[in-house]
Amino acid sequence: MKITVLNGSPKGELSVTIQSVAYLARIYPQHEFNIIHIAQRIKRLETDQALFNQVIEQVRASDAVLWSFPLYILIVHANYKRFIELIFERGAEAAFAGKYAASLSTSIHFFDHTAHHYIHAICDDLEMRFVDSFSPDMHDLLKEEGRQQLARFGQQFLEAVRNQVPTQRQYPPLTHRKFSYQPELLPNPVATAGKKVVILHDEQQPDSNLTKMVARCRSAFAGEVTVVNIHDIDIKSSCLGCLECSGNYHCAYTGKDGFIEFYKATVMTADVLIYAGRMVDRYLSSRWKMFFDRSFFNTHTPVLIGKQVAFVISGPFSQVPNLMEIFSGYFEFQRANIVGVVSDESGNSADLDRLLDQLPARALAYLQAGYLRPQTFLGEGGLKIFRDDMYGRLRTVFAADHRAFRRMGVYKTFPSAELNIVLLNTFVAPIVNLPPIRKKFDKMIKKQMVASHQKVVAQAQAQAHEKKA
Ligand SMILES: Cc1cc2nc3c(=O)[nH]c(=O)nc-3n(C[C@H](O)[C@H](O)[C@H](O)COP(=O)(O)O)c2cc1C
Structure with missing residues (x-):
């Protein structure tokens, strides 16, 4: 089968993501993976209509499309987004309609889900048959488990295309209302x-x-x-x-x-x-x-x-x-x-x-x-992903973030950096979890959980009375 791979990395062949596609191409040599460097060549695709048409013809001639992209600021790179705009602006939707599709990204899992929702919804708008999305960490290909799961993703996708499995639209089409805004009230600046x-x-x-x-x-x-x-x-x-x-x-x-x-x-x-x-x-x-x-x-x-x-x-x-x-x-x-x-x-x-x-x-x-x-x-979850990566595996590269996170106290949010938590976990937790004590403790949890909060509320009440008096 012929799979057209639309590469959304501005780095072209040096894309980390495209290595996963190359891996799939190696382990499934009976299928053709035709990689097109979209994001890297967007300027030419925009100005050279013949080149754009060539890409569209390659999509038309393929059995399926694999959207391969890195995460860029919670979604896809601007150039990839521009290509998607061009498909609609130039009326090239028909080449995609009815084709099987899947998405494959690499990232550090910071809002990878929003990027995949976006691409899936675009596939639905193009009336493609969306099969699956696969979002490994940028280093997963280096691990045996990561390679195994990637291979399974590839296999499931290829089988879905071969067996022409039914797919269901997940994102309803957008409806645009016709409304012309004509300001009428006097502003009150x-x-x-x-x-x-x-x-x-x-x-x-x-x-x-x-x-x-x-x-x-x-x-x-x-x-x-x-x-x-x-x-x-x-x-x-x-x-x-x-x-x-x-x-x-x-x-x-x-x-x-x-x-x-x-x-x-x-x-x-x-x-x-x-x-x-x-x-x-x-x-x-x-x-x-x-x-x-x-x-x-x-x-x-x-x-x-x-x-x-x-x-x-x-x-x-x-x-x-x-x-x-x-x-x-x-x-x-x-x-x-x-x-x-x-x-x-x-x-x-x-x-x-x-x-x-x-x-x-x-x-x-x-x-x-x-x-x-x-x-x-x-925000909480996102910052923790960055905190852990900048403190850990990405510190060597993102040295500026590391210095900033230290200065801004981001690393003080590690539980291991809070003395009272360390003391609690070292000395209190083992005792509380002794079976006879734990039994009594369980009966007190509800009251204990709210005790400090109640104190704050009581203090606020006292302060409000003082203010009145
Ligand atoms: C400008 C920029 C923005 C990025 N934004 C995100 C992001 O929002 N979420 C994320 O998880 N990773 C993000 N990344 C990390 C890349 O997605 C990740 O390194 C990916 O593996 C790069 O793939 P590529 O080599 O195929 O381009 C960003 C990287 C860059 C350079």
């Missing part, structure tokens, strides 16, 4: 009071909903606001994946384009950040993706700590919960506070006016109050 507010957007059409939403959002602030169209930032190219930044945050593009300077001077110094974008397929535009990818010059070090962040989206945002998960994961890991999201998918123009007025007001109120929501599983 809130003073920025010397705080730095930055609105970033990617709109290029002067009369679109997004253009009007950005303008409305701007007019909800009284005072200076920086509004930047990210198409106007001097960005030469997408992230190369070269990791030159890993030692000291020095990006290979330093001095070659304006992105790093812009990001440091405008984004990293803001108090309130509003990200405005139009949905393109099931994410924002590939331009936005390029923006996020290039911000990786800060590697895994959070640089948006304490900022209030809001989103203004044009498109069916609530139909793609995966996108909110990506926003939450990214900004929680950055330790920013997500104020909220406003989209044009429901309500009338007056409703949208009110929503767009209250978003800036809330952002400024949160800022003033110092309100930072606790991290959810996404």
Whole structure:
């Protein structure tokens, strides 16, 4: 059988992920694995229609497609995203329809699930027959167990194609509503009071909903606001994946384009950040993706700590919960506070006016109050993956993160770094777990668990009484 492999790594043949595909090709030599370096050649694929058509013809002539990609900022690389956009823009969907598909990524498991949800949903939109996704750690191929599981994944996929197994669509098609936003209420602006507010957007059409939403959002602030169209930032190219930044945050593009300077001077110094974008397929535009990818010059070090962040989206945002998960994961890991999201998918123009007025007001109120929501599983779990990897196996490469994590106290969250936990586990735990003591302890757990909390509540009550008196 002929399998077309769409390689989403900007590193082409030097891709770690593609080694897993090469492994499959070696152990299943009866099948042809035709690897096409999509992400590395996106500029040519964009400008050379004949080359793009050639890729599409290769897909058409194959029995199945394997989407092979590295994780890039919680989803796929900007160039891969651009290729997906080109498929729809150039009407090439028919070549994919009815083809069997699977996805194979490598990563360090930081939001690999959101990338796979995205690719699976794209396959559904292309009416492909999606079989399976496989998401090993970037080093799993080096382990016997990893190779065995990879071989099984390959075998299951190839058998599914050969046996023409039935598959079911998992992600319903998106419905786009026809709605033209015409602001109608008088804005009631809130003073920025010397705080730095930055609105970033990617709109290029002067009369679109997004253009009007950005303008409305701007007019909800009284005072200076920086509004930047990210198409106007001097960005030469997408992230190369070269990791030159890993030692000291020095990006290979330093001095070659304006992105790093812009990001440091405008984004990293803001108090309130509003990200405005139009949905393109099931994410924002590939331009936005390029923006996020290039911000990786800060590697895994959070640089948006304490900022209030809001989103203004044009498109069916609530139909793609995966996108909110990506926003939450990214900004929680950055330790920013997500104020909220406003989209044009429901309500009338007056409703949208009110929503767009209250978003800036809330952002400024949160800022003033110092309100930072606790991290959810996404931020907590994500940071722990980075903490463990930067302390451990990736320290040699990501030396800058290691220094930053030490400075920021990230390593103090290791349970082994907390003296009271060490003492508890060394001396108290063995005694408590002696069978007769454990029996009594079990009866006390519920009361014990809440005792300290009750003390805090009682103190608060006493303090409130004192204040009244
Ligand atoms: C700019 C950049 C962003 C990345 N983002 C993620 C991420 O969000 N989640 C993750 O688990 N790994 C992430 N990684 C790690 C890569 O996915 C991983 O190293 C992968 O194996 C690289 O594969 P490749 O050599 O095929 O490009 C990122 C790496 C780079 C360079």
